[in-house]
Amino acid sequence: MSFDTLQDLICAKRNPTVVGLDPKPEYVPPHIRAASYDAFGETLQGAADAIWNFNRGLIDACFDLVPAVKPQAAYYERLGSAGLAALEKTIRYAKEKGLFVIADVKRGDIGSTAQAYSDAWIGRTQVGNQACAAFDADCLTVNGYMGSDCIEPFHKTCLELDKCLFLLVKTSNPSSGDLQDLKVGQRTIYQIMGDLAASLGSEAGHYGYSTIGAVVGATYPAELRALRERLKHTFFLVPGYGAQGGTAQDVCGAFDAAGHGAIVNASRSILCAWQKTNHNGEDFQDAARAAVEAMRDDIQKYMP
Amino acid sequence: MSFDTLQDLICAKRNPTVVGLDPKPEYVPPHIRAASYDAFGETLQGAADAIWNFNRGLIDACFDLVPAVKPQAAYYERLGSAGLAALEKTIRYAKEKGLFVIADVKRGDIGSTAQAYSDAWIGRTQVGNQACAAFDADCLTVNGYMGSDCIEPFHKTCLELDKCLFLLVKTSNPSSGDLQDLKVGQRTIYQIMGDLAASLGSEAGHYGYSTIGAVVGATYPAELRALRERLKHTFFLVPGYGAQGGTAQDVCGAFDAAGHGAIVNASRSILCAWQKTNHNGEDFQDAARAAVEAMRDDIQKYMP
Numbered sequence: 296m297s298f299d300t301l302q303d304l305i306c307a308k309r310n311p312t313v314v315g316l317d318p319k320p321e322y323v324p325p326h327i328r329a330a331s332y333d334a335f336g337e338t339l340q341g342a343a344d345a346i347w348n349f350n351r352g353l354i355d356a357c358f359d360l361v362p363a364v365k366p367q368a369a370y371y372e373r374l375g376s377a378g379l380a381a382l383e384k385t386i387r388y389a390k391e392k393g394l395f396v397i398a399d400v401k402r403g404d405i406g407s408t409a410q411a412y413s414d415a416w417i418g419r420t421q422v423g424n425q426a427c428a429a430f431d432a433d434c435l436t437v438n439g440y441m442g443s444d445c446i447e448p449f450h451k452t453c454l455e456l457d458k459c460l461f462l463l464v465k466t467s468n469p470s471s472g473d474l475q476d477l478k479v480g481q482r483t484i485y486q487i488m489g490d491l492a493a494s495l496g497s498e499a500g501h502y503g504y505s506t507i508g509a510v511v512g513a514t515y516p517a518e519l520r521a522l523r524e525r526l527k528h529t530f531f532l533v534p535g536y537g538a539q540g541g542t543a544q545d546v547c548g549a550f551d552a553a554g555h556g557a558i559v560n561a562s563r564s565i566l567c568a569w570q571k572t573n574h575n576g577e578d579f580q581d582a583a584r585a586a587v588e589a590m591r592d593d594i595q596k597y598m599p
Numbered sequence: 600m601s602f603d604t605l606q607d608l609i610c611a612k613r614n615p616t617v618v619g620l621d622p623k624p625e626y627v628p629p630h631i632r633a634a635s636y637d638a639f640g641e642t643l644q645g646a647a648d649a650i651w652n653f654n655r656g657l658i659d660a661c662f663d664l665v666p667a668v669k670p671q672a673a674y675y676e677r678l679g680s681a682g683l684a685a686l687e688k689t690i691r692y693a694k695e696k697g698l699f700v701i702a703d704v705k706r707g708d709i710g711s712t713a714q715a716y717s718d719a720w721i722g723r724t725q726v727g728n729q730a731c732a733a734f735d736a737d738c739l740t741v742n743g744y745m746g747s748d749c750i751e752p753f754h755k756t757c758l759e760l761d762k763c764l765f766l767l768v769k770t771s772n773p774s775s776g777d778l779q780d781l782k783v784g785q786r787t788i789y790q791i792m793g794d795l796a797a798s799l800g801s802e803a804g805h806y807g808y809s810t811i812g813a814v815v816g817a818t819y820p821a822e823l824r825a826l827r828e829r830l831k832h833t834f835f836l837v838p839g840y841g842a843q844g845g846t847a848q849d850v851c852g853a854f855d856a857a858g859h860g861a862i863v864n865a866s867r868s869i870l871c872a873w874q875k876t877n878h879n880g881e882d883f884q885d886a887a888r889a890a891v892e893a894m895r896d897d898i899q900k901y902m903p
Contacts, residue, residue, distance in 0.1 A: 317712070320726050328727075337727035369708060369715035373724040375733035376687050380680035401708055403742060404673060405772040405843075408621070411673035420677045422624050423632075423641035429679035438707060440744040440767060442774030463744060468709040470746030474791070479781040484788070487778070539709075 297459050298508060298530040299500040300433070301395045302555055304362030310591045311550070311598070313397065314357055314583075315534075315562030316350055316385060317367040322566045323349040324576025343377035346370075349579070350385045353566070354392055356580035360587050363395040365532075365560055386432055397532065398432035401463060403445050410448035417460075418452040436461045436510060436532070439488055446495055446507075453506045454497060459530070460507055462492040465522065467512025467535030485518070489526050496528065502555050504530040511549065513541025513559065520548030523556070531557040537564040537590070547597035554598045561590050601763050602812060602834045603804040605699045605738070606859055608666030614895045615854070615902070617701065618661055618887075619838075619866030620654055620689060621671040626870045627653040628880025647681035650674075653883075654689045657870070658696055660884035664891050667699040669836075669864055690736055701836065702736035705767060707749050714752040721764075722756040740765045740814060740836070743792055750799055750811075757810045758801060763834075764811055766796040769826065771816025771839030789822070793830050800832065806859050808834040815853065817845025817863065824852030827860075835861040841868040841894070851901035858902045865894050 305311045320328065320342040328345045335341035354364065366385055371378035389396050402412040416435045419426040437449050437460050449460050465475055465485040475485040482490070489509055496505030505528045511519050513535035523531070531549045535541040536559050549557035568582035609615045624632065624646040632649045639645035658668065670689055675682035693700050706716040720739045723730040741764050743750050753764050769779055769789040779789040786794070793813055800809030809832045815823050817839035827835070835853045839845040840863050853861035872886035 317715075319715075332727060337729040337731075339724065339726065339731050339733060342724070342726040342731075367708075367712055367715075369706070369712045369719060372683075372719035373715050373733055375719075376680050376684035378733070379676075379683045383680050401706070401742075402673070404671075404705055405770065405838075408671055408673045411621075411623075411671075411677050415673060415676035415679075420643065420646070422643065422646040423636060425641040427641075427643050427646075429643060429677055429682070438705075438742050438744050440742050440778055441770045441772055442777030442779070444772055444774035466709065466745045468745055468748055470748035473746030473795070474744055474788070475746070477783040477788070477791070479783055484778070484781070487781070491777070534709075 297457050297500055297506060298504040299502055301362060301558065302502045302504070304395055305558065308360060308362050310361055311558050312361060312587070312590050312594060313363040313365045313558050313560045314353065314361050314565050314587065315365045315367060315399070315560045316353070317370045317562040318346045318349055318566055319370060320345060324569055324579045326576060327352070339374045340377045343374045343381040346374070346378070347381040347384050350381070351388055352580055353583050354389055354394065356584045357587050358392040358394055360584065360591070361394070363397060363558060364389050365397040365399050367562070368398065368400040383430060386430055395434070396432045397461070398430060398435040401436050401438045403438035403441050405441065406444045406448055409445045413449045413452040417449070417458045418456060434459045434461065436463065438463050439491060443491065443495060450495060450507060461510050461532045462488060462507055464489045464492065464509040465511050465515055465518050467514045467539055467541070471512065486525065489522055489529065492529055493526050499528045504528055504556060508532060510534065513546045514539055516545040516548055519545070523548055523551070533557055533559045537561040543593040543597045546594060547599070550599050552599055559594060564590070601761050601804055601810060602808040603806055605666060605862065606806045606808070608699055609862065612664060612666050614665055615862050616665060616891070616894050616898060617667040617669045617862050617864045618657065618665050618869050618891065619669045619671060619703070619864045620657070621674045621866040622650045622653055622870055623674060624649060628873055628883045630880060643678045644681045647678045647685040650678070650682070651685040651688050654685070655692055656884055657887050658693055658698070660888045661891050662696040662698055664888065664895065665698070667701055667862060668693045669701040669703050671866070672702065672704045687734060690734055699738070700736045701765070702734060702739040705740050705742045707742035707745050709745065710748045710752060713749045717753045717756040721753070721762045722760060738763045738765065740767065742767050743795060747795065747799060754799060754811060765814050765836045766792060766811055768793045768796065768813040769815045769819055769822050771818045771843055771845070775816065790829065793826055793833065796833055797830050803832045808832055808860060812836060814838065817850045818843055820849040820852055823849070827852055827855070837861055837863045841865045847897040847901045850898060851903070854903050856903055863898060868894070
């Protein structure tokens with residue numbers, strides 16, 4: 296599932312947005328939580344069960360509207376192995392529903408360990424004579440602080456299994472500039488990382504994008520626009536819309552002239568939409584659906 | 600379990616080394632593998648069972664010799680949630696045996712997500728009225744590419760629960776210089792990250808070390824020695840000894856004048872020691888123990 300597949304899905308659904316599945320137990324509507332805690336207690340297992348049921352409901356509600364989901368591993372890891380089992384089920388279910396799955400894991404390590412992470416998230420693990428799939432997402436996010444030999448194992452798996460990755464370039468958080476904005480000669484660190492994504496990426500696909508994309512935050516719109524100019528074959532994952540403060544106008548610079556080449560994430564505004572309807576969460580699917588439609592329409596207003 | 604606790608354990612065992620638990624199925628002796636595959640097949644579950652039994656045997660063999668173990672999350676993630684369950688059991692067992700556990704996860708993300716990772720690896724996760732522990736290691740490794748607000752949630756948990764963290768500074772892999780050696784004004788990126796570790800760290804403990812340590816590879820001994828001079832209150836985790844090419848002479852610059860302030864990791868040379876004895880792995884515990892003793896003695900020869 297390369298960026299060509301993702302762009303095909305975006306075009307088919309006329310929606311360049313992705314639902315971030317970053318669920319905390321308190322984001323789950325009370326009736327779902329109560330059922331899981333009744334079955335498993337207020338335990339990690341109970342919370343994992345609640346989150347899996349919530350995710351399934353969100354996917355059922357939105358799969359015809361969005362091209363992709365982006366589970367954030369941290370919210371599953373904080374529930375231990377029970378949480379990771381919920382993540383496995385979520386990824387499998389999303390793929391069954393035809394969604395493109397971006398595992399937001401921000402992994403990065405020395406070559407042999409990067410290979411192990413690549414096996415885990417987009418590849419296969421050899422067990423005796425069997426090649427087993429662990430999480431088997433379509434795409435993952437990678438942190439390149441450790442240099443090119445930490446990115447290459449992921450890229451190799453992408454080429455072998457027709458998958459893709461996003462390298463962290465200019466992130467959406469307030470302190471992203473601490474390191475990323477520093478200047479080395481004529482270039483900032485984030486420009487250097489962007490150029491690395493461009494140089495390591497494969498030949499461009501049908502829409503003109505290579506297998507290595509970039510994470511570029513909506514909260515830095517000028518940098519986003521300039522990076523779009525600079526990295527013509529690099530697909531962008533754009534976090535920071537909504538709760539973090541990025542607007543539709545801020546994200547529009549992420550797209551190319553054809554309106555391709557980027558996908559915008561929102562998490563909390565969709566997961567927690569039910570908290571604003573005064574219906575105690577029984578309507579979480581309708582609320583999420585309405586939030587997804589509102590986000591899509593908001594962004595489409597400013598698209599090239 | 601702050602760095603004071605770790606240094607106490609190092610002094611008590613006269614051994615500044617840590618066993619990296621980075622097991623692949625093929626590192627597990629054949630008799631253990633066969634028993635697990637008989638029970639669960641050549642599946643992720645089978646491999647996870649084999650790895651848990653292997654880890655328990657390694658811990659039983661070495662817990663009186665070493666102060667700490669360092670499981671590398673990638674090798675468990677590539678076995679899916681079954682692998683993460685094996686990691687949970689491994690961490691719990693190591694702690695029961697009095698070992699200090701460093702979760703080598705190299706996490707880093709925006710503030711709210713860094714908080715979730717912190718909950719997962721060293722903290723607590725709130726589920727209803729219960730504060731639940733997920734992986735509950737004593738210490739973790741953190742990637743600071745995203746800046747200070749991505750490090751602070753981890754540090755906050757460290758202060759609350761008396762834990763500690765290692766920030767990636769100068770890593771041991773061949774391409775670590777791609778980004779880390781670039782110069783911004785008078786300082787390299789890795790010096791900037793080292794200085795960030797020093798400035799964000801808490802007041803120094805009994806041995807003079809703060810709650811934020813640094814990962815500095817044995818494969819760059821000149822940089823290691825200079826960083827020891829520069830970062831007087833920063834505890835070092837030193838990977839790269841053994842299979843990656845670092846020698847005992849290379850690592851000795853990591854210690855302070857009292858021989859404190861650093862711990863050196865070895866993984867494959869200990870996990871796979873049985874492969875060199877021609878006993879088909881039945882002697883994996885004796886072989887691991889001998890390898891741990893050889894490493895300790897090798898490093899002690901050059902210690903200040």
